[in-house]
Amino acid sequence: MKKTIYKKIHIIGSVGSGKTTLAKEISSLLGIPYYELDNVVWIRNKSGDIRRTEQEREEYLNSILQSDNWIIEGIHNEDWVSNCFQSADLIIFLDTNYLVRTYRIIKRFLKQKLRIEKANYKPTLDIFFKMFKWNRHFEEVGKVNFFNKYVVHKDKIKVINNAKCIKKYFN
Template sequence: MNRTLPKKIHIIGSVGSGKTTLAKELSAKLAIPYHELDNVVWKRCKTGDIRRTVEEREDFLSVIIMSDSWIIEGVHTEAWVANNIKHAEIIIFLDTSYKVRIYRIFKRFILQKLKMEQAHYKPTFEIFLKMIKWNRYFEEVEKPNFFTQYEDYWDKFLIVSNKEELNCLFELDKK
C-alpha cells in the first residue's frame, strides 16, 4: 500500500458482517487498539450487562475518539456515533452479502451454545431471532439511511464486500 495507513478507523456493518474479526486483525497488524461500540453502550459486569446512560456513553466514546489511534467497530448508525465518523480517517463499510451474514449468525449461535465461542451476552434463542431481525432491518433501513446521513464523509468511505478486497488494501495476509 503506497499511502500512509490510517490510525483512526471506523468499521460498520450488519450483524455477522465481520466487523469484530476485521477490527481484531487490523488491531494486531497496525498495533492500534480496537473498541466495540456495544461495549460503549453496555457496562460488562459478571452479574449482567448494564446500559450506560447517554452521558456515560458519550463521555466514554469521547475518551476513545480523542486518543491518538483507534479502531471502532459496530452496527450503530445513530447520531451518537457521528463524532467518531467525523474523526475517522477511514470508514470501512462491510457490505457482506445478506446470505453470508445469515450463515454467520447461525454458525455463531451454534458455536456459542456449544461453548466453542464466547459472547458478551447470553446466547438465547430470543437473541438469535433478534439478530436475524436486526440483519434484515440493517439491510433495508439502516444501510441506506447511513449513506444518506453521512454523505458528507463519502471521501473517507471504503465499501468492501469480501475478505480479498481487505487483504489487498491492508495486506492482512502478510506478516
C-alpha cells in the first residue's frame, strides 16, 4: 500500500478545538511550516493588533499558498479562504466536543492571564466572552456552512473528534 504524503494541510475547527496544537505537532513531525489564519487577518503589534486590508490579507495568504508545503489552521471558512481548501491535499475538520472546547477556552484564558501561556492578543474579558459566542456560532452555523460550501472537497476532508484519531494518519 502506497503511503500518502501530505504537503498542504488545512485544519479547521472552532475556538478551543485544538487547531493550533495539532498544527504545531504535525509541523514538527513533517517539517512543514504552519500558519494561523488569525495572523493572516491581523498584523500583530505590541501597541494593539491592526486588521489587514482585504488586499493585504489576500496577498499574504496567496504568498503562503504558493509555497511548496504548508499547514494552515483557523476557524475561517468564508470565501477569502476558499483557495486554501482547494489547494490543500488534506483538510482536517476538528469536531471536538462542545463542552471540551468550552473548558479549553476557560483554561486558556486563565493561563494567559497568569502569563503561563502566550497569547497573540491581549486576553481581555471582552475577548474571553466573544470566544464563547464564536464557539456557539461555529457549532450552530459555521459547521453547517463549511460542509455545505466545501462538499466538493469531501474526498480530502477527514473529520476528527480528538487528536488521538489523527495520529494514525501520520504514523
